[in-house]
Amino acid sequence: xxxxxxxxxxxxxxxxxxxxxxxxxxxxxxxxxxxxxxxxxxxxxxxxxxxxxxxxxxxxxxxxxxxxxxxxxxxxxxxxxxxxxxxxxxxxxxxxxxxxxxxxxxxxxxxxxxxxxxxxxxxxxxxxxxxxxxxxxxxxxxxxxxxxxxxxxxxxxxxxxxxxxxxxxxxxxxxxxxxxxxxxxxxxxxxxxxxxxxxxxxxxxx
Numbered sequence: 612x613x614x615x616x617x618x619x620x621x622x623x624x625x626x627x628x629x630x631x632x633x634x635x636x637x638x639x640x641x642x643x644x645x646x647x648x649x650x651x652x653x654x655x656x657x658x659x660x661x662x663x664x665x666x667x668x669x670x671x672x673x674x675x676x677x678x679x680x681x682x683x684x685x686x687x688x689x690x691x692x693x694x695x696x697x698x699x700x701x702x703x704x705x706x707x708x709x710x711x712x713x714x715x716x717x718x719x720x721x722x723x724x725x726x727x728x729x730x731x732x733x734x735x736x737x738x739x740x741x742x743x744x745x746x747x748x749x750x751x752x753x754x755x756x757x758x759x760x761x762x763x764x765x766x767x768x769x770x771x772x773x774x775x776x777x778x779x780x781x782x783x784x785x786x787x788x789x790x791x792x793x794x795x796x797x798x799x800x801x802x803x804x805x806x807x808x809x810x811x812x813x814x815x816x817x
Contacts, residue, residue, distance in 0.1 A: 644739040658802070664715075671719035
């Protein structure tokens with residue numbers, strides 16, 4: 612019974628905390644679990660105050676050098692100082708060429724990082740839905756545990772089996788909750804990086 616009591620206590624603690632994950636901060640996005648407000652897409656105006664990029668928005672698709680550079684700049688493992696140097700090395704030539712290349716580079720970066728951010732946010736919501744389903748499973752199993760415990764005579768083998776499952780799912784639940792908290796920071800990190808790269812491009816193109 613001590614074995615069962617240990618797991619039941621753990622499950623009870625988790626169940627008490629669970630309602631917090633099912634309440635969305637914004638009812639428009641019921642699966643969004645983050646404290647940070649969900650903004651589905653970054654607007655160009657929020658991160659770029661340079662010349663319009665629409666005329667060159669697709670020019671980069673046929674430019675291998677831009678594609679390679681964007682892959683490097685978009686990678687969060689690339690230090691910002693190195694990214695700034697790479698941008699400055701890329702934006703060479705006369706004033707018009709630098710501006711045009713800068714616009715094409717930003718257009719490529721914007722599409723790439725915005726797409727990455729969307730994929731991450733979709734993954735966060737998918738994980739949150741999975742977390743809700745797991746919470747419901749733990750609640751259901753815990754309720755059955757109570758019923759089994761109250762029966763006389765009790766079926767200890769069933770109690771032990773279900774208690775083990777509750778304990779395991781409780782651990783998974785906690786690990787996922789930690790993963791969600793970490794993942795919620797990533798869209799913000801991407802936004803900040805895009806903004807910093809935008810400024811670096813504009814400065815290098817001047």
